[in-house]
Amino acid sequence: MTDPATDPTLDPDMRSWVPGADGHPDFPVQNLPHCVFSTPGTGVRGGMRIGDWLLDLGLIAPRLQGEPGTAMALAAAAPLNAFLAAGPGARRMVREAAFAVLTLDQLRALGESALVPLADATLHLPCAIGDYTDFYAGIHHAVKVGSLFRPDNPLLPNYKHVPIGYHGRASSVVPSGTAIHRPHGQLAGPDGPRFAPAERLDIELELGLWIGTGNAPGTPIPIQQAADHIAGYCLLNDWSARDIQAWEYQPLGPFLAKSFATSISPYVITPDALRPFRTAQAARPDGDPAPLPYLGDPADQARGALALNLEVWLSTAAMRAAGLPETRISASDARHLYWTPAQMVAHHSSNGCNLRPGDLFGSGTISGPTPGSEGSLLEATNGSKAPLTLPGGETRTFLQSGDRITLRAWAEAPGHARIGFGDCTGEIVG
Amino acid sequence: MTDPATDPTLDPDMRSWVPGADGHPDFPVQNLPHCVFSTPGTGVRGGMRIGDWLLDLGLIAPRLQGEPGTAMALAAAAPLNAFLAAGPGARRMVREAAFAVLTLDQLRALGESALVPLADATLHLPCAIGDYTDFYAGIHHAVKVGSLFRPDNPLLPNYKHVPIGYHGRASSVVPSGTAIHRPHGQLAGPDGPRFAPAERLDIELELGLWIGTGNAPGTPIPIQQAADHIAGYCLLNDWSARDIQAWEYQPLGPFLAKSFATSISPYVITPDALRPFRTAQAARPDGDPAPLPYLGDPADQARGALALNLEVWLSTAAMRAAGLPETRISASDARHLYWTPAQMVAHHSSNGCNLRPGDLFGSGTISGPTPGSEGSLLEATNGSKAPLTLPGGETRTFLQSGDRITLRAWAEAPGHARIGFGDCTGEIVG
Known part of the structure; x- marks a missing residue:
């Protein structure tokens, strides 16, 4: 893999000819996430976000030769499962080709012919999701929620x-x-x-992981190879009805309290774009048990976590009617996950379970250790004992009709362009 | 719906020209389940089992006119998701057309041209399974397993x-x-x-349900309509690693203890074929709480359960080496389910969760109330305290390498042909 410090597609000084791309807070040319979109009267197809535009990859692919052309054609086809299956090499080729189109003057005419204004596009799920798995790797969430459900036994021995x-x-x-x-x-x-x-409708602030290449049944993915099976990331809101959950969840876990809806942000943020923001695990303090060998790659523990700013914003119907802007109700960081994405992949496949391209993982709710960093209202209100007070004077324990929740994420680090994930929004009806 | 007593496709005196079909213990012409199969050098396609043959529906469909031809073409295409989506009317048309082909002398030449010997065919999963949900509706299993895991609290209040x-x-x-x-x-x-x-590898004897027409997100399926959303049934073995399960399952339920494999029998046994075997719920004794209204259709409670004989058979490598036949280790009945299939559909969609054609439900382990009717080894051996003794003198608590488990099911009732499900077999490797 290219070192982030010398990877030209991560050079913060690289400029794009696309209007508004340079200095875009979320989608400069150093990001280049994948998505699936349609415009009025056209079919769904694969694109990449740049600034406030989408690059229609199906108009680029025929101009490329050989393997990059094949990879670009996969990235242009919806859903993206086959592209994700093609692995890190194909993803890298598409990134480099798109980067060239969006930065080189001699390719500008080609690129301009393939730019679609974001405002004209509808974004869809990027993949046909074969299986969706939700982890529970946010340890501060596990402790806080555990203390509400089981005061004597907040964090279970496992x-x-x-x-x-x-x-x-x-x-x-x-x-x-x-x-x-x-x-x-x-x-x-x-x-x-x-x-x-349900009267206790809640959110869960999570990171989503897209599985790329899968594994055959009975063939676990070793921890040392696990990161290469992750094709990208998104934001994920695991909407949760706490009152349904409390009554139904024993002994087999959450079911209808979660299955009514899970929202995700539509962009597949690539591991290539996130490489500068890899970091050491923050949430495993000294004295905690070492991971068992099948989870214990030192390189993963040193650099396998992600430093990502995460936020939850709320706008209510009354706030909008009064002209008040949305308000931030939480700020957390993906570093608070106790397990890395690679550890999730290795664990999930460790019993021989086959993962398939386009499978989606949720990380679990990512709360921080301090007040104001809670990833759910259940935590933020201390089990609804301490309602939030909103601009305009409303209070909230759980979500009301018309409440609009937006999750946001971005990464920044010295010497690198800031990149963002795009909004993950949902408004409560009923 | 046609009354079972007057439905010609259920008439036990109807004869088929297919060799060996009349009196076949599982697949007489009154059964006619759907499947997906291939033969050497050909693609996967839809068929129906009759006797020890498969009817290749793609060779029949072009000879039918209008709606039956359209329905038959769907049933001929693999996977069967689109056919299941087409609903009870299309399924009925295909049943009646296939029944005519297989019973009428004037259609025999057409039928013979489309018969494939079962021995030449490989059977595949009938559908692309969008989501698989496992219920826990076997109350005798819940009580017995609950008493092993939680002696003081075997059956939880919910x-x-x-x-x-x-x-x-x-x-x-x-x-x-x-x-x-x-x-x-x-x-x-x-x-x-x-x-x-895993050292405590177990089975779970379950009924599988195939979802036909689905529902839109946010639009629950009323209990009165729920049965029409079930396209068929199969056998399901929910292989379970009890030692993994015991350590991982708190607080979010089973995960890797189950996800390595789930076996199903390959035939979609239709509700039409099973109509004579519908019965009242046996497992809800007087004094139990009435179902809440969204689960409480009197017609469903009176006739919504299925009387189905269920069996578990075991053959070990040593038994086979000694020339010993497989041995039956359990005999149960689908009547022991506490909730009907329609109640499962209504409950699953009651929160607005969308079901999709080809979704699979497991019923939960169907144990009976008496010794010898346990649906898992955990129960049959009383938590491994009372090993089973097998022909040849071996004993078993949990499964060993080379153990071959076969689930079987059949229905019989006076005035009706006996029908069966076909084997659900799996052999342990490693």
């Missing part, structure tokens, strides 16, 4: 050994902007359960 | 109110005959966990 996860619902993963219908469900009460709209 | 379920892994659902690789995983021990091959 937590620091096992990257805890569970299977989620793939059918209800939706792209940013999709309305979120408040679920009905069984809610416990003094006279027995009743079936009613 | 059990008789909520059709408990969890999301399973779709990628590792495999057709009968696929070898099952023993998983490695974290096993708890006195000196902390170690990563090793």
Whole structure:
């Protein structure tokens, strides 16, 4: 792999001819995430975001020769599963070719012919998601929520050994902007359960991982190779109905409390773009048990975590009616994950379970250790005992109709261009 | 719907010209399940089992006119998701057309041109499974396993109110005959966990449900319509590593203990064929709480359960070497499910979760109330305290390398032809 310090596609001084791309807070030419989009009257197809434009890769691919042309054609086809399956080499070729088109004057005419204004496009799920798995790697979330559900036993004995996860619902993963219908469900009460709209509707701030190349059944992915199986990242809001969850989750875990909807940001942020922001794990303090060997690659522990700023923003219907802007209700960082993405991949496949290209992992809720960094309202309100006060004077424990939640993420580091993930938004209906 | 008593496709006196079909214990002309198969040198395609033959539906469809021809073309295409999506009307048309071809002398030449000997065919998964959900509706299993894990609290307070379920892994659902690789995983021990091959490898005897027409996100399926969304049934073996499960399952439920493999029988047994075997729920005794209204269709409770004989057979490598036949280790009945298939569909969609054609449900382990009817080895051996003794003198608590498990199911009732499901087999490797 190219060293981030000498990778020309990461050089912060590189300029693009695309209007507004240089200095774009999220999508300068150093980012170049993949997406699937459509415009009125056209089919869904693969693109890359640059500034406030999309590069329509199907118009670039025929102009490339050999392997880069083949890789670009895969990246131009929706859904992106086959492109993700093609692995890091194909992804790198597409990145370098797109970077050339977007930076070289002699390719500007070609590039301009393939630029679509973002405002004209609808963004879709980038992949057909075969399986969606949700991990629980945010240790501060696990401790805080555990202390609310099990005051005597907040962090279970397996937590620091096992990257805890569970299977989620793939059918209800939706792209940013999709309305979120408040679920009905069984809610416990003094006279027995009743079936009613959930009253404790919450968010979970998570990082999403896209699986690239998969593995054959019965053939685990070694930890040393696991990072190469991750094709990209997104933001993920694991909407959660806490009252449904509390009643249904024993003994087999969350089910209908989660399966009504999971929102993701539509861009596949590549490992290439994120390489400057790899860091050591922050959440495994000295004295914690060493990972078992199948999870214990020293290189992964030294550089396998990501330093990513994460934020949760809220806008209510009343705030919008009063002309008030959205307000930030949490700021966290992906460094607070106890397990790295590579450890999640190695663990998931360690029993021989086959991962497939386009599978989606959620990281688990990424709360920080301090007040104001909570990844869920359950935590932020201390189990609804301390409601949030919003601009305009409203208070919130859980989400109300018309509440609009936006997750945001960006990375910055000295000597590198800042890159962002794009919004992961959903508004509560009902 | 046609009354079973007057439905000509269920008439036990109807004869087929197919050699060996009449009196076939599992696949007489009254059954006619769907499947996906291939033969050497040909692609995968849709068929129906009759006797020890498969009817290649792609050779029949072009000879049919109008809607039946359209429906038959869907049933001829692999995977069967689009056919299942077409709903009960299309399924009925295909059943009636195939029944005519297989029973009428004047259509015999057409039928003979489309018959493939079963011995020449490889059977595949019938559908591309979007999501696999595993329920926990076998109450005798829940009580017995609960008493092993939580002696003081075997059946949790939610059990008789909520059709408990969890999301399973779709990628590792495999057709009968696929070898099952023993998983490695974290096993708890006195000196902390170690990563090793699972030692407590078990089975779970389940009924599988295939979802036909789905529902839009945010639009639950009413209980009164839920049965129409079930396109068929199969057998399902939810292989389970109990030692991995015991260590990993708190607080979010089973994960790697299950995701290495789930075996299913390859035939989609239709609700039409099973209509004579619908029965009242046996497992909800007087005094139990009434289902909440969203689960409480009286017609479903009166006739929504299935009377199905279920069996587990075991053959070990040593038994085969000694020329000993497989031995039956359990006999149960689908009537022991506490929740009906329709209740599972209504509950799953009650929060607005969208089901998609080709989704697979497992019923949960179907144990009976008496010794010899256990759906898992964990139960049959009373938590491995009472090993099974096999022909030839071997004993078993959990599965050994070379052990071959076969699930079987059949239905019979006075005045109706007996029909069967076909084997669900898997042999342990490693």
